[in-house]
Amino acid sequence: MIGLTDEQLREAIAGELLAARDRTSGLTDCVDDGELTAQHSRLMSPLVWDLAHIGNQEELWLLRNVGGRDPMHPEIDPLYDAFEHPRSERPTLPLLPPAEARSYAAEVRGRVLDLLSGVELAGPPLLRAGFAFGLIAQHEQQHDETMLITHQLRKGAAVLAAPAPEPAPPGRLPAEVVIPAGPFTMGTDTEPWALDNERPAHRIDLPAFAIDTVPVSNAAYQRFIEDGGYQEPSWWSPQGWQHRLTVGLTAPLYWTREDGVWLRRRFGRVEPVPAEEPVLHVTWYEAEAYARWAGRRLPTEAEWEKAARHDPATGRSRRFPWGDQAPGPQHANLGQRHLQPAPVGSYPDGESPYGVRQLIGDVWEWTASDFAPYPGFKAWPYREYSEVFFARPGEPAEYKVLRGGSFAVAPVACRGTFRNWDYPIRRQIFAGFRTARDLPDGS
Template sequence: MSDFKERIAAELTAARSRSIAYTDAEDDLLVRQHSPLMSPLVWDLAHVGNYEELWVLRQAGGIAPLRPEIDDMYDAFRHPRADRPSLPVLGPGEARHYIGGVRGRVLDVLDEIDLHGPDPLHRDGFVFGLVIQHEHQHDETMLATLQLSGQAGLVRDGDLPPAGPPGPAEVFVPPGSFVMGTATRPWAYDNERPAHRVELPGYWIDRLPVGNRAYADFVEDGGYDDPRWWSGEGLHWLRHSRAFAPLFWRRDGGRWWRTRFGRTEPVPMDEPVQHVCWYEADAYARWAGRRLPTEAEWERACGWDAEAERALLHPWGDDAPGPGRANLGHRAARPAPLGAFPAGASPCGTEQMIGDVWEWTGSWFLPYPGFRSFPYPEYSEVFFDSRHRVLRGGSWASDPAVVRTTFRNWDRPARRQIFSGFRCARSARPEEG
């Protein structure tokens, strides 16, 4: 097996190890639905195996279906999450046996396949990148489900570096054009393509994500009670949800507390705020006299090297993330303190744009000019409906294989069970350039 194929095999193993770790629990917890927003964990477990069978074994390998009778049950577009508990899904033991059998055959296909041939599914191992990223995305979904379960002792934690020294609150990005998206990243999704040039006026963007202390100031200033800060849809969400603070926060004894994976702890004021929806992020930005950055502003600040006139894979360059650059891959079960990764700064000086929390932007999820669906329209195209907002950057729960400056995530603006936060921006005044 070539070195490239060995790297793919290692990535497949890493993703599967996460799936197994997050479902190493009592059967009752795995089959129960902890929120109508989420699937039972056992559905996610079998789904990643079924997806792998569909794309690697059948589409790329030409292998006859192993369990065609379960395809409908694990089709995410046929069965909304709220309905999945009623399906006759595979039990935990049967699901583990099924995905193990699929994986053995997948490695056989990897050993035999030509990764340099004309088939776009095969070329550069795209189909393997597809299933690796898909599984890591479901692993992050599993972590969100485990948080909603409220049970302690299921998710490991870890150590993180301390907060960084004080620095400027915002950085200036001068007017100019940059190349958005990619034409060269072999495992990039269709919605990241094609690369295209975008012209932007000058703007300011926060050096760091909005932190818990700043967000608590918004809450304590009556931010959730003042309709001035909320859009019409935001007010509707606010009244329906009865939200008063980020999800999992509560006030007691004169201080803020949060529940994190079944344990209650004081809210760390030096961390990026997490578990806020788009409406909350938008309201905070209005209160602060700011706005959310557009998707283009976010990407330019994250990964455009103006001096070299090229887009970077990560803010610091094309090297892989390391422990001194970003909080990724479930290093710890929480965001890192603000300013903890100065070595991960972008060329314009922003920090922590990769990892820690997904960052809401002000943009709808829409196709780039010249978009072409590949390898199936249900991954991206069906969500180009002006009902999903773009998030960028990945979270502490995102694997490095899924995170790059061009990666686009999206969700409905009311969602806050995800590991989401934000940073603010503002347009430059004429005298600022």
């Protein structure tokens, strides 16, 4: 959205809103009403809740906040307040039925597009560069990823389809890349649709470190399993080992072993685990244990971002590993274009100046860092987006940071500064990892 004329900005905003709604429709029109209203996992909302919540948030932020309109259905606001009702309770609420949820979301969208045609986009901060509209486009795409997670959790026949990614280009890549010591700029002050936890930009000085060129693959993770990785407590933190015992972790979620072959269930299909794909559906604890087994560690969030954004030739931080231009299909696996990660080593056009690949798309990457504010953080435009989740001084942190996005993330909701966070026990999310190591002299 940088450098666009007013007309181009309005067209770009409308395009992002329509693309998000097309994806939402695809994820909700492919199942019947029973599937929409069912709760496929206590970890997730019924799909029909997500559908109406998307419309409700759009009405709240754009029609009421920006447009000054009266509420359309104020009585439903509490039903779709994510903080008022945890996911496990939502099936018991008097939710809008599927037809009414669709009608409500469609009516809101029509009014929003009318509002977009006349609103001033160079006014107060909430409207500057169309931020409020960008917030809603990102919000809908984030819920689309959530709904895709629900589709993966649901039982039954496959209802989604997409072509498989291309094979990785031939050629052997180095196992790791050395990132030299020195400062870089983390976060942003210039990304127009960046969310509050990505701000402000600040200088970080890091010692030298090495980081994997590509995410950890299924084949590499299988070696960890076969070497007794799930039976040896020395590879695990005390909390991780206790969690492993409590829930009986023995392999990534959706994996089973039959006749000596690892299989996985993927969106209703059972297939052999592809050796060259990044490993997916592992907890932070599993990622940490693998890294320790491999004689390495998880990268910190700052290390990940330096490997992804810093250009040593110019000293500046890029928007994306490949530069400042928006992601294209040659750069990364994003937007549900495929329903799985691409093989490790894919997308040479998307590598960072240091030669690190697949930092954007394919799998969210667990980092070693707790979710905490940057120096000078200010909650905006509402504190519940980030601030309530931050680690508090003197208290154990609840959330670990993930970076980079997955194949399920839309480009509008993914950039080099974007921060995601979740509990370290979560593995229904599309999360994998890469490892790092300290250099002997730290320089």
